[in-house]
Amino acid sequence: MDCKHFGACGSCTIYGLEYSEELRRKRERVSSLFGIDDIEIFPSTQTHYRARAEFRVWHSKNGKIDYAMGNSTRDGVILIEECPKVSKDINSKMWVLRDMIQASPILRERLFSIEFLSVSNGEILVTMIYHKRLDDSWEIESRELEKKLDISIIGRSRKQKITLSRDFLTQRLTIKGREYIYRYYELGFTQPNPEINIKMVEWVIDRVESSGDGGDFLETYCGLGNFTIPISSYFNRVLATEISKSSIKSAKENCQLNGVDNIDFVRLSAGELMEALSGRRSFRRLKDVDLDSFNFSTVLVDPPRGGLDMDSIELVSNFNKIIYISCNPDTLKRDIELLKDRYSIDKFALFDQFPHTTHIESALYLNRR
Numbered sequence: 001m002d003c004k005h006f007g008a009c010g011s012c013t014i015y016g017l018e019y020s021e022e023l024r025r026k027r028e029r030v031s032s033l034f035g036i037d038d039i040e041i042f043p044s045t046q047t048h049y050r051a052r053a054e055f056r057v058w059h060s061k062n063g064k065i066d067y068a069m070g071n072s073t074r075d076g077v078i079l080i081e082e083c084p085k086v087s088k089d090i091n092s093k094m095w096v097l098r099d100m101i102q103a104s105p106i107l108r109e110r111l112f113s114i115e116f117l118s119v120s121n122g123e124i125l126v127t128m129i130y131h132k133r134l135d136d137s138w139e140i141e142s143r144e145l146e147k148k149l150d151i152s153i154i155g156r157s158r159k160q161k162i163t164l165s166r167d168f169l170t171q172r173l174t175i176k177g178r179e180y181i182y183r184y185y186e187l188g189f190t191q192p193n194p195e196i197n198i199k200m201v202e203w204v205i206d207r208v209e210s211s212g213d214g215g216d217f218l219e220t221y222c223g224l225g226n227f228t229i230p231i232s233s234y235f236n237r238v239l240a241t242e243i244s245k246s247s248i249k250s251a252k253e254n255c256q257l258n259g260v261d262n263i264d265f266v267r268l269s270a271g272e273l274m275e276a277l278s279g280r281r282s283f284r285r286l287k288d289v290d291l292d293s294f295n296f297s298t299v300l301v302d303p304p305r306g307g308l309d310m311d312s313i314e315l316v317s318n319f320n321k322i323i324y325i326s327c328n329p330d331t332l333k334r335d336i337e338l339l340k341d342r343y344s345i346d347k348f349a350l351f352d353q354f355p356h357t358t359h360i361e362s363a364l365y366l367n368r369r
């Protein structure tokens with residue numbers, strides 16, 4: 001990928017390298033961190049791989065607006081004229097959107113940032129975040145914009161959210177030859193690189209299939225059911241938990257959309273799940289779920305960058321098989337240090353979710369020694 005902002009923009013920090021060299025360096029980093037040579041690598045496409053993006057809106061003194069990003073020295077912003085990593089759908093509309101906002105004082109004034117979400121079918125969801133109260137005149141002009149560009153707009157300001165038509169998009173993912181439907185809601189967590197996401201879910205299915213264990217499956221940090229729903233068909237029953245109320249709501253909706261009925265999605269933090277499973281605390285949220293009736297064989301964790309807390313380490317240590325998806329090799333290393341005496345790393349994969357950055361997404365399959 002080439003971009004005129006390489007070197008100045010703080011978003012892409014790796015540039016001027018052959019992609020094969022970038023991957024080699026990432027591989028080398030995890031290999032030396034974990035002392036492992038056998039690492040499966042899943043490269044990304046080189047351009048238009050990001051299905052979501054967020055830009056600041058920069059207002060110049062002459063009234064002109066631009067998209068802006070933090071600069072590479074982290075002490076200011078740069079104005080963005082191209083961004084070849086955003087999806088084709090976002091790219092095809094974001095520039096004309098900027099020009100149309102530019103032409104309208106009502107839409108332009110005190111506009112602080114714009115977030116984009118796409119699902120590879122031409123549709124995009126656009127959230128416009130303001131430092132002013134949004135009134136009827138804003139709504140009238142935004143509806144015009146929505147119609148002209150064939151997009152879905154949400155306006156946000158302090159304690160205010162205006163959804164003009166809808167606040168979600170429908171993503172269709174073909175995983176192992178089967179199509180799954182997901183509702184992706186504005187603000188809900190979604191994996192940024194859809195092609196790599198499919199490969200990650202398929203990789204997990206391969207692990208589960210080859211273990212041939214069946215039994216029941218536990219997942220924490222499940223989000224909207226991205227892994228849970230395709231994986232559920234390999235187990236009798238599934239318990240999947242997550243801290244975010246809105247993600248659990250969409251996970252339940254996604255279950256229905258896919259005709260899946262063997263998953264209990266429950267809003268519980270990882271710590272609360274541990275308290276519930278160990279019998280230390282009972283939760284009204286679990287009143288319809290008989291925890292003792294599960295015969296868990298495998299656990300999947302996909303925590304945020306901070307990795308697992310001590311409760312979660314204790315939780316996963318009760319399982320024979322652990323699948324750990326990580327977006328931060330440093331916290332992953334810290335957590336694996338606590339597990340390595342009891343578990344062997346049987347598979348290690350590197351998924352390049354974030355090309356042109358130093359971020360690394362890894363997946364590990366651990367078996368009790």
Ligand SMILES: C[S@@+](CC[C@H](N)C(=O)[O-])C[C@H]1O[C@@H](n2cnc3c(N)ncnc32)[C@H](O)[C@@H]1O
Pocket residue numbers: 189190191220221222223224225226227241242243244247268269270271302303304327
């Ligand atoms: C990296 S995302 C993974 C989501 C999902 N596995 C996916 O593929 O879309 C991490 C998720 O963990 C959730 N989360 C953050 N802290 C948590 C906690 N303490 N307990 C449970 N879930 C948490 C977030 O809301 C988010 O949905």
